[in-house]
Amino acid sequence: MNRLRDATSPYLLQHAGNPVDWWPWCPEALAEARRRNVPILLSVGYAACHWCHVMAHESFEDSGTAALMNAHFVNIKVDREERPDIDAIYMTATQAMTGQGGWPMTCFLTPEGKPFHCGTYYPPEPRHGIPSFRQLLVAVAEAWAEREDELREGAGQVLAHIAEQTGPLPESGVDDETLAAAVAKLAEEADERNGGFGNAPKFPPSMVLEFLLRHHERTGSATALSLVEQCAEAMARGGIYDQLAGGFARYSVDAGWVVPHFEKMLYDNALLLRAYAHLARRTGSPLARRVTEETAEFLLRDLRTPEGGFAASLDADTEGVEGLTYVWTPAQLVEVLGPDDGAWAAELFGVTEEGTFEHGSSTLRLLRDPDDEDRWRRVRAALLDARRQRPQPARDDKVVAAWNGLAITALAEAGVAFDRPAWITAASGAAALLFHRHLVDGRLRRGSRDGEAGPAAGVLEDYACLAEGLLALHQATGAPRWLRAATDLLDVALDRFAADVRGAYHDTADDAEALVHRPADPTDNATPAGASALAAALVAASALAGAERAGRYRDAAERAVRRAGMLAARAPRFAGNWLAVAEALRAGPVQVAVVGPDAAARAELLHAAARSAHGGAVVLGGEPAAEGVPLLADRSLVDGHPAAYVCRGYVCERPVTSTEELTAALAG
Incomplete structure (x- = not known):
């Protein structure tokens, strides 16, 4: 009996028709393994994962392979996006055993859930020194039958190693010297030719870009701004960016941003939207502004669900073929556009007879700025309309709290x-x-689908990212309810996720399901670490929530950042959000309160504040002493005129009444 048919996860539902006797992760599955005294086969993936689809087709849909799995194991299927806590534990084990990780992840566990053998994708036939999946199944089953005690002992050693490697980092401050050194280290690791950092595969460094922009704003560092501009332009012109519909793919398989891994993730696009908006606001770059507008419209058009949330992702594959929806040949361009516009588009987008992708097809890049704006708009519209007639990638329409918080x-x-x-x-x-x-x-629950909450409890990043989103919404609207909701989430996070070590946090709550290890990953990867996201929200809340909470929130944020000082110094590419939080703290944080009798009267000052305030600043407008809005308490009009109050580190300057004075105050 396949038990995935009632799942809320689209990834689990993709496997509901397999001949494998799948269980979702649940106490009953572990109890069944103990009853039978057989290992657990844990398979972890996500809906947009290309190789997850491949392994499912090759192995999980095969009746002979399924028979082996069902005879010798309790088989558990997990959506890593729905249960990041489970994914984190067993990915750490996989990396410890193999030196690498990825999805699909394939782990063999004792009936108690302790890992003794882990890997990733396994082919249906032996290949390049990798055993076939069936060979692996037989070998693990025989080893369990003959050497169960040895496997159990090894699993205990793996867990001990995980506990040793994932403890809280020692305290280390993040001062001006640390931040400047992080910029210098990032400059050393930058790809001067292609933009970005490191080699292939190349991921969009969204949080690092946000940090560098904030550092430039606070210190005037030309190096920091140059790193941002080079990387942002390279990505915006590359194949990783959808030149027709907007939005970014997950990563580039090459160093030059030419060929993407075509899945589009909500979290990438939310984080990049913020970074490009910040860049456009700071520099006035037309390219950055266009990318901002197109990425926002991509979120609203392609990822918004009927209930008003944002879907997790668009698939990497279309009908089992990666990139099928997105790539073009010169002949296809001519077929849609005619010979003149087709040739012009091929030259502009880098579409060649040889191709930059597979089978003579090319991804679309913007090799130069178009010389005719009307023609550019006409060609893009025609190509996008033609592309919409092609088969489209599937959408994982579950709503993840943390990623929606980033989008908000x-x-x-x-x-x-x-x-x-x-x-x-x-x-x-x-x-x-x-x-x-x-x-x-x-x-908080982690996810929902079709408006129905899933069973998984929210993890730290859910509470933190949503709280930061609600605080941004409070600033944008002035509505007190978003501030109240945000502080409620932060209070739960501080009470339920704090570790015994001061300033450190677990990723799961103290009353969450007990797993074989309680994860606590401090690194910023594709999304902010739960602890760094919490620190970011706490900094904003300390400036918005009023005196009774400000001290607690500020102290908690500073303690959390001190736990990340060593990470920020040694590996700034994996501490981008931590560094951005540290910059906000060093800047004050900057607070701008604009008061006026009505929205029209406040508009000019608010616009100047939004244009000029540093990244990480708090900007809010409303009527003087508006109820439920602490930032506006004791703020009055000046001689009957709208006024702006600029504060840094809770010390305020005299109020100003003109946009020139406000811009000058923020520049200072």
């Missing part, structure tokens, strides 16, 4: 900066869904 933050901030009320409205819609569907008895 980006849309609210960008909406204010560029006067796009529709973006703020969309952010409000997502917040309303999360507030009404994900909050159950005062606690």
Whole structure:
């Protein structure tokens, strides 16, 4: 009996028709393994994962392979996006055993859930020194039958290693010297030819870009700004960016951003939307502004769900073929556009007879700025219309709390900066869904689908990223309810996720399901670490929530950042959000309160603040002493005129009444 048919995860539902006797992760599955005294076969993946689909087709849909699995194991299927806690534990084990990780992840566990053999993708036939999946199944089953005690002892050693390697980092401050050294180290690791950092595969360094922008704003560092501009332009012109519809793919398989891994993730696009909006606001770059607008519209058009949330991802594959929807040949361009426009588009987008992808097809890149804007708009519209007639990638339409929090933050901030009320409205819609569907008895659920909350409890990043999003929405709208909801989430996070070591946090709550290890990963990877996201939200909340909470939130943020000092110094590429939080703390944080009798009277000052405030600043407008808005308490008009109050580190300058004075105050 396949037990995945009632799952809320689209990834689990993809496997509901397999002949494998799948279980979801649940106490009953572990109890069944103990009853039978057989190992657990844990398979972890996600809906947009190309090689997950491949292994499913080759092995999990094969009746002979399924028979082996069912005879010798209790088989558990996990969506890593729904249960990041489970994924984190066994990915750490996989990396410890093999030196690498990835998805699909294939782990063999004792009936108690302790890992004794881990790997990733296994082919149906032996290949390149990798055994076939069937060979592996037979070998593990025989080893368990003959050497169970030895395997159990090895599993205990693996868990001891994980516990030793994942303890809290020692305290280490993040001062001006640390931040400047991080910029210097990033400059050393930068790819001067192609932009970005490191070699292939190359991932968009969204949080690092945000840190560098904040550092440039605070210190005037030309190096920091140059790193951002080079990387942002290279990505925006590369194949990793959808030149027709907007939005970024997960990563580039090459160093030059030419060929993407085609899946589009909500978290990447939310984080990049924020970074490009910040760059456009700071420099006035037309390219950065266009990418900001197109990425925001991609979120609203392609990822928004009927309930108002944002879907997790678009698949890497279309009908089992990666890139099928997106790539072009010169002949296809001519077929859609005619010979003249087709040739012009091929030259502009780098579409060649040899191709940059597979089978003579090419990804679309923007090799130069178009010399005819009308022609550019006409060609893009025609190509996008033709592309929509092709088969489209599937969408994982589950709503993940943390990633929606990132999207709410980006849309609210960008909406204010560029006067796009529709973006703020969309952010409000997502917040309303999360507030009404994900909050159950005062606690946050990780995901939902079709408006129904899933069973998985929220982890630290869910509480933190959503809280930061609600604080951004409070600033964009002035609505007190978003501030109240955010501080409620932060209070739960501080009470339930704190570790015994001061300033450190676990990724799961103290009353969450007990697993074989309680994960606590401090590194910023594809998304912010739960602890760094919490620190970011605490800094904003300390400036917004009023005196009774400000001290607690500020102290907690500073203690958390001190736990990341060593990481920030040694590996800044994996501490981008920590460094951005540290920059906000070093800057004050900057607070701007704009008061006026009505929205029209405040508009000019608010626009100047949104344009000029540092990244990580708090900007909010409203009527003097508006109820439920602590930042506006004791703020009055000046001689009957709207006024802006600029504060740094809770020390305020005299109020100003003109945009020139406000811009000068923020520049200072």
